[in-house]
Amino acid sequence: MTVSNILFKDINQLRDDWILIVRVSRLWKCFNFRRDNELISLDMILIDEEHDVMHGTIPKNRVVKFKNQIREGHIYLIKNGKFIPCAATYKPVEGAYCLQFLMNTSIEEIKEVTVAIPEFKFQFAGVNDLQNRKNDTSLLLGILNGVGEIEKIVSTNSYKRDIILQIEQETFRVSLWEEISKKIDESLLMGDDKSVVIMITSTNVKEFQGKIYLNSTSGSRIYINLEIDEVHLLQRNNENIPVVKLQKRKLNEISVEEEMFKIEYKVDIAVTNGTVEAAFIMFDSVCQKLVGLSCSQLLKIQENNHERIPDVVNAFCGKTFVFKIKLSETYLKQGYETYTVLKKFPVKDELENDYKLQRLEEAIEDEDGKDSSTADAIQHQALTPKITDKTSTTRSSVEEQEQCSTMQSSNSGISNISKEKGEGTKHQEIEYNE
Template sequence: MAHNMLSEIHKDNTHWTIYVLVSHMWHYCGGTDEGPIKHTDLVLLDSEGTHIYGQLPPEPAEKLKDVLQEGKVFVIRKFLCNASKTTYIPVESAFMVQFTNYTTVEEKHALADTFTFCTYSLTAFVDIPRARGGPARFFDVVGRISIVFYVVLVQSMHQTAPSNTRTIMLEDLLGNTIRLVLWGDRVAGFDADTVRAMGAKEPVIAIFVGTLPKMAFGVKGLIGISACRSYIDEDIPDINSIRNGLGDKFAPLATYDPVGPGALVPRVHEDPTNKTVKELDELDPFEDMEKRFCCTITISRFDPDQRWWFHSCSMCRKSTKHDGFQYRCSDDTCSSVEADLMYCVSVFTADDTVEAEFILFDRVAARAVGKSLMAILRQKYRGYNTASNLANATRNDAFVLDEITNLVGKKYRMLVSISKRWKSQKNTDKLAFQVNRIEETFKPELPPLVFDNGSGSIGSSSLGVGSSSQVPSVGPVLWPASHVPRTHSSPANQTPPPTVRLSPSTPATWSSAPKCGARRSLFNTPLKETKEPAMDHVLDGQLLSEAVMGGSAISTDVKDDQFLSPNTKPAAGDKDDA
């Protein structure tokens, strides 16, 4: 049957038939491993090795989640070919495959060995950028596994339940190291026993794809959540190159003692309790600072005298002050001179005779406002693209966004905690609350229909033009975005080709992947549950950084870590700790 190669498809047509292998597939459930599927993402490969990103909306995802499987070949029809998205891109390509309710998927047996089984674009450890907002793409890295930590349960203030985490240290040929923290289901997919057994005899080289950068206390690292996959001891040129480069140099895997000196006492956040605004105002910060609460509020006002954004240190995320042509962090121990712009929106609500202040930072505020801060500022200040330029442009500007003032009157159910701001206020008897997560956004209550005087007919009243009530139209606001990808084989300074009918890029010659038939994997059998006893430590981000990233509990000098939660943002300075 005639079919199209991925290099042929473009957005000007809808009649495509493709034969592709599902190289990589994951379900996005809103930052957790449970709950309804918000969308399913895939990396697809054709017989030529060309790759493309694919996405399934919730309904097709639920219908096809048990049909589509990694490592199998399918013929796919009746899909849309759209321009690739501009953030969280797993592979570089001009277009993406958008599944619909009409998309058909049919498995083609006995074809998997004729396809490449993985695709990636490696980034050196030193070239991984600092985490700033929604990253443009996922990052793929390769290195020798030098340390494998035990499983640790972690619960931040933003989570409803703890999650399994496992920290892995990677080292490149130049001796550079980086921390990768596997999260949730990715922990179960990593056979630590087998890796440790092999690491006692020979180097263990691995490629991790689909990781995200995270910063904590000025330390750059990676996190592996739903999109992360590993290729360990595969017969892949890049893995073989690292192995050959090590030569006779071999150091057994370092061990981590979870019960020896330096081990920390478990810490668990209590389940959130429901509170009214009046009950929140009566809390004792000396007793309730570490607790979480759920409350339903209607925003009554916005304080125009308070700035709705602030300069945040690029390293530690604390507040900064402008100092000449650079910025000075409020933390004297931090040497960063760069700053980003972050939301800091203070709103108020009243319950009976009590008024309380709620502070929305960063992602929480972006969800309430509906736009990222950088997108808003770039729209207002045309020609300013970098955070530094925008910071200078907005330093003396006191305007307030309509999107923020429009929050007044909206109703939310929120997960909150006591803000540490009360300690620095003159009136320490008045508490403020940091919003950790918006649990629910209530739809606005529309006014009832007004019928014409004396009209007793439902039909006449519903069709009459004399009604004084109108239902406002509600719909999403779509903002145009452009993305011009660069193929892996193109030099960095080469002008990218036009996006029209540009074929998706193929793996670079230095990152080629073998056919599935040539695959040699360390894990030839389905992975089992880890046999080692999972630690019963339930740690907050601050404690975990000391437990798994530093101190006398490990054999090497490692520090970290607050970048363990995939759906949290570290808050410091004017912000509370996550």
């Protein structure tokens, strides 16, 4: 087949009538783990006849059309693709452009190959590259130093295995997640006469507390002692480096991943003061004090019941607390009906009684000058339930309110209020005569 095709190095965005002849070196699905592993795209690494590489992607709404037309390792003629600038935060390979498949993109397999396109082409990251690629992806090549057991991370309901990889003269912890964690096992601990060289594609680079941590992604692929020149060179220069078994994490020890991606509380509650209802939000610091456990600890207790509201949280339904909430001018002007809880206090009877007496004072002052029946009705409502045997610690502010010894109520008869003056005296029980 004779076709006038273009090379990756000659691509620009001034034309869209390109014809490519490329090998699909790797093919994988990208998922969004924050949205219950929702499919994002079908991605690939393409190699042209000059051994240059490019990232290709099929958006999720076009995956159904192309998924059965393209296979890993095969060579294709591709037309009507769109070249877009590479995303700054996700670059499986270095390059200025990414090939995006459109609905009218055509793909045809070339079975009679007349060009030499290699099966693999890798761009390995060194130590300096990792420092410069934080929050991006890298291809790792290193000597395996340690292998851990597969463990379950309860907070994310997932599985991982940690390995220690020596890159140049430094070692890094790499977390292999889900299915890729099964690609390495403890049989590598047996060892032979040569070091074990591991290559991992599309690893995510993170920095935490000044250290670099690496995690596999949905696009990661792992190769062990692959027959390529770079692997042979590493094995010759690093003969027979043993692989050790990593110590198992203690039961109560928090993993690095749990610290990096901390799981925190956010609890929505409906509250009422007996008159109106409101919606409050409680965040991590308030919830931890209320529950007595961190969110990660609670998830471990709830290992088999992730969807059910924990009993320790449900237990607070129907109970009474005093909440300090966040109020702002913006909330009040724009009519927000959900408020953030800043603190939670237990209910104290003394505070409640003092509050009711304060309400009485305010009500009488507001109603000063109105007829006695209205004032008496307000007083009767504010003092329900009745308050008994308060000592002089309830001082002059209350005493001033009680200067009227007898008040006439149009509906309930006579209210007798006895009062003693002076410090240290007792205020007798307020009685209501129906």
